[in-house]
Amino acid sequence: MKAPGKLAALTLAALLAVTACGGGGDAAPAAQGPQPLRMSIWTSNEAHLKLFNEIAAEYRKSHPQVGEITFDPIPFENYTTTLTTQIAGGNAPDLAWILENSAPDFVGSGALVPLKSKVENAGELVPAATRLWERDGELYAYPFSTSPFGVFVNTDLVKAAGQKTPRELIKAGQWDWEHANEINKAVAAKGENGLTILNFDYKAWDNLATVWQGWGARAWSEDGGTCQFNAPEMVEAMTFMHKAVFTDKSMPGPGTAVDFFSGDTAMAVAQISRAAMLEDATFKWDLVPLPAGPKGEYAVIGQAGIGVLKKSPKAELATDFLAYFTNAANSAKLAAYFPPARGSLLTADTMAKTSPMLDGDQLQDVVIDGIEKGVVKPSHTGQAELAQTVRAALDPLWKPDADVKAVLDGVCAKIQPLLGG
Amino acid sequence: MTDLGDRVAERPATRHRHFWTIPRRDALVGYLLVSPQLVGSALFVLLPLGLVVYYSLQEWNVLAGTFEFVGGDNYAKLLADPNMGQVLTSTALFSVGLVVLNLALALALAILLDQRLRGTTLFRTLFFSPVLVSLVAWTIVWQFLLQQDGGVNGLLGVAGVDGPNWLRGETTALLSVVVVQVVKNVGLNMVLFLAALQGVPRQLYEAAQLDGAGAWTRFLRITVPLISPTILLTSIITVVGSLQVFAQIAVLTQGGPGMSTTVLVYYLYQQAFQFRHLGYGATLSVLLFLIVAALTLLQWRLRRKWVFHES
Numbered sequence: 157m158k159a160p161g162k163l164a165a166l167t168l169a170a171l172l173a174v175t176a177c178g179g180g181g182d183a184a185p186a187a188q189g190p191q192p193l194r195m196s197i198w199t200s201n202e203a204h205l206k207l208f209n210e211i212a213a214e215y216r217k218s219h220p221q222v223g224e225i226t227f228d229p230i231p232f233e234n235y236t237t238t239l240t241t242q243i244a245g246g247n248a249p250d251l252a253w254i255l256e257n258s259a260p261d262f263v264g265s266g267a268l269v270p271l272k273s274k275v276e277n278a279g280e281l282v283p284a285a286t287r288l289w290e291r292d293g294e295l296y297a298y299p300f301s302t303s304p305f306g307v308f309v310n311t312d313l314v315k316a317a318g319q320k321t322p323r324e325l326i327k328a329g330q331w332d333w334e335h336a337n338e339i340n341k342a343v344a345a346k347g348e349n350g351l352t353i354l355n356f357d358y359k360a361w362d363n364l365a366t367v368w369q370g371w372g373a374r375a376w377s378e379d380g381g382t383c384q385f386n387a388p389e390m391v392e393a394m395t396f397m398h399k400a401v402f403t404d405k406s407m408p409g410p411g412t413a414v415d416f417f418s419g420d421t422a423m424a425v426a427q428i429s430r431a432a433m434l435e436d437a438t439f440k441w442d443l444v445p446l447p448a449g450p451k452g453e454y455a456v457i458g459q460a461g462i463g464v465l466k467k468s469p470k471a472e473l474a475t476d477f478l479a480y481f482t483n484a485a486n487s488a489k490l491a492a493y494f495p496p497a498r499g500s501l502l503t504a505d506t507m508a509k510t511s512p513m514l515d516g517d518q519l520q521d522v523v524i525d526g527i528e529k530g531v532v533k534p535s536h537t538g539q540a541e542l543a544q545t546v547r548a549a550l551d552p553l554w555k556p557d558a559d560v561k562a563v564l565d566g567v568c569a570k571i572q573p574l575l576g577g
Numbered sequence: 578m579t580d581l582g583d584r585v586a587e588r589p590a591t592r593h594r595h596f597w598t599i600p601r602r603d604a605l606v607g608y609l610l611v612s613p614q615l616v617g618s619a620l621f622v623l624l625p626l627g628l629v630v631y632y633s634l635q636e637w638n639v640l641a642g643t644f645e646f647v648g649g650d651n652y653a654k655l656l657a658d659p660n661m662g663q664v665l666t667s668t669a670l671f672s673v674g675l676v677v678l679n680l681a682l683a684l685a686l687a688i689l690l691d692q693r694l695r696g697t698t699l700f701r702t703l704f705f706s707p708v709l710v711s712l713v714a715w716t717i718v719w720q721f722l723l724q725q726d727g728g729v730n731g732l733l734g735v736a737g738v739d740g741p742n743w744l745r746g747e748t749t750a751l752l753s754v755v756v757v758q759v760v761k762n763v764g765l766n767m768v769l770f771l772a773a774l775q776g777v778p779r780q781l782y783e784a785a786q787l788d789g790a791g792a793w794t795r796f797l798r799i800t801v802p803l804i805s806p807t808i809l810l811t812s813i814i815t816v817v818g819s820l821q822v823f824a825q826i827a828v829l830t831q832g833g834p835g836m837s838t839t840v841l842v843y844y845l846y847q848q849a850f851q852f853r854h855l856g857y858g859a860t861l862s863v864l865l866f867l868i869v870a871a872l873t874l875l876q877w878r879l880r881r882k883w884v885f886h887e888s
Contacts, residue, residue: 237851244639244855261853265640358745359831411725411742467642541852544832551834554745 190223191470193477195251195462196239200229201432204493211489215480222473232355236540243267248467250474254297256459257362259288260537268296268463274475276483277498285497288532289461297461298482301494303427304526305366305446305456307336312439313422317342322444326521332448333370333396336423340406343422349414350406354426358410358554359547365533366425366456368393370449375534375546381575383568385546386561392450394553395560402556410554427458428523429493431513443518445526457530460494495523502527538574545570626866632859639853651860660836660844667751668840672819674755679815680808682759683766690767691774701771705764712761716828719757720744723829747837750830754838758825762818766811773807774800802885809884813876820869841865
């Protein structure tokens with residue numbers, strides 16, 4: 157009987173020891189010598205990483221107290237989940253990219269270090285870009301990428317289907333969803349894929365904002381309190397999409413594997429940073445703004461911020477590096493892939509120097525105009541649970557015989573309690 | 578241990594001179610031999626188990642860094658959770674489907690391979706090999722096969738059948754996950770059954786045959802009772818395993834469509850890691866633990882009624 161008693165005592169002691177440091181998670185004081193820094197990111201693109209490493213190497217030359225700076229790529233699909241699990245496990249990075257859909261959670265929870273006084277010339281940051289990252293007048297993450305969605309076009313496939321290119325339609329003032337749908341229908345009839353919305357895959361529904369915004373629809377009200385999935389604009393937009401998928405077949409249906417970058421798809425709605433993946437493209441491509449919807453022209457932007465985690469024992473060093481990483485000179489370099497939020501950089505001339513992949517029209521129409529008039533993808537406190545609940549409630553829509561209005565009513569019934577009313 | 582100590586104490590002559598009596602030395606060696614396992618169990622099984630219960634009484638906000646004792650709040654939330662009905666139904670359907678299909682198929686394959694026919698070794702290897710394949714790699718391959726225009730529907734198309742969109746229909750998605758899991762693991766149970774079948778004395782069959790027993794009667798009256806300990810073992814392993822299936826669901830369906838494949842373990846992952854309700858996730862773990870423990874206990878208790886060679 158003694159051994160089990162001792163075992164229990166030992167277990168209890170270990171349990172107390174572990175829990176004592178489990179909840180608080182305050183790390184040990186920093187050791188002496190050069191301090192390494194780690195930044196969680198979701199790109200593993202070689203060109204992106206090369207640029208980050210160059211900036212980091214430059215910084216370390218004048219900052220011997222900083223050791224190796226690691227850019228730690230986490231797969232995009234599970235980015236926020238992996239990041240928060242790292243934080244929960246006491247393995248938080250010093251700096252982290254934050255996706256727009258989790259901005260309210262990160263900014264609202266107080267997990268991030270205030271940055272306003274540290275960022276170089278914060279006054280020139282475009283208000284549309286910083287709004288999501290501010291609370292009570294303080295800036296909690298640097299909006300390093302304000303990336304409008306555009307439509308990448310495989311012009312070879314469009315021409316092979318005997319269609320006018322989107323560029324030609326823009327000149328004729330006819331670049332709208334109806335015309336885009338006709339092109340994609342024709343391409344699909346030839347056995348290739350029409351239009352795909354990157355990362356959507358009939359799950360990540362927030363990417364559909366790139367379509368429904370054209371109808372003036374929204375996921376929820378401005379204040380976040382009321383579901384608007386069953387509003388007439390949304391029903392119309394989703395009816396259009398349902399018809400495109402199941403009647404016109406102009407969008408590849410659920411469970412179909414497509415890869416625009418390998419050349420099997422006519423159009424892809426994606427953020428402009430994807431241009432980097434077209435460097436070795438074997439087909440001719442173009443980048444055009446989103447087609448106009450019934451409510452006219454519009455733009456949707458995705459955002460990413462870089463924050464310094466309060467939990468990091470090297471938060472001060474990390475903040476200093478962040479200020480360097482995002483100063484005007486480095487912002488200009490980063491602008492090659494990540495559209496900047498600095499007003500001084502937002503001109504076609506400046507951007508043309510840093511974005512060799514895109515031409516003047518593409519930069520002006522998609523990037524600069526997009527950032528000016530763009531609406532940010534939907535985000536809300538508790539976004540992960542909302543996203544999952546909407547995903548489950550929206551699934552019945554992706555069947556040929558779906559009743560669009562009924563499904564959207566169902567979405568609102570499910571998420572209204574989560575929206576807080 | 579106390580008994581041993583008392584017995585030693587009854588012999589005063591040796592009490593002071595030799596503390597390390599033979600029984601004590603044997604006991605020490607025994608404890609030393611089991612200690613690595615005991616320490617491992619304490620650190621990696623008992624401690625996490627205790628921690629899960631402890632966390633289930635807390636509200637832990639990872640981002641804000643707050644950790645508060647909330648008592649039974651998470652358990653009250655569990656009882657009021659509107660998703661629980663659907664989650665438990667999916668879990669039950671999944672487990673029953675998996676266990677029945679896995680055991681039936683494993684036994685059928687084992688019986689076929691137990692025949693003295695040419696090529697059985699090849700087939701044994703063939704059916705067992707998926708067990709050795711990496712789970713995630715296996716599942717990703719199946720994800721491609723099960724797509725609308727994937728390999729499974731391609732094969733069905735050759736036969737003139739227009740296959741469904743497997744992973745997008747509520748029933749077919751659940752069925753797909755079950756089948757992918759069964760094909761992956763059936764080889765393990767098959768090998769266990771095969772070993773058990775080969776332990777059944779052939780004379781019994783011959784004697785029964787002389788008495789005029791048919792194949793079905795021989796199977797029911799001789800095979801099943803004699804391999805019943807193995808049936809018990811495989812059913813416990815499979816039931817417990819079925820309740821812990823996670824990677825296949827994470828890769829194939831992410832719990833959808835709707836919530837049709839959101840089984841308990843996946844729901845707890847969503848709550849704890851995606852929605853960051855770590856306290857509530859821990860509460861769901863406690864529920865999962867209780868369900869697994871209850872089912873295992875039930876099977877263990879019921880063994881007396883049907884397992885042969887048990888006292």
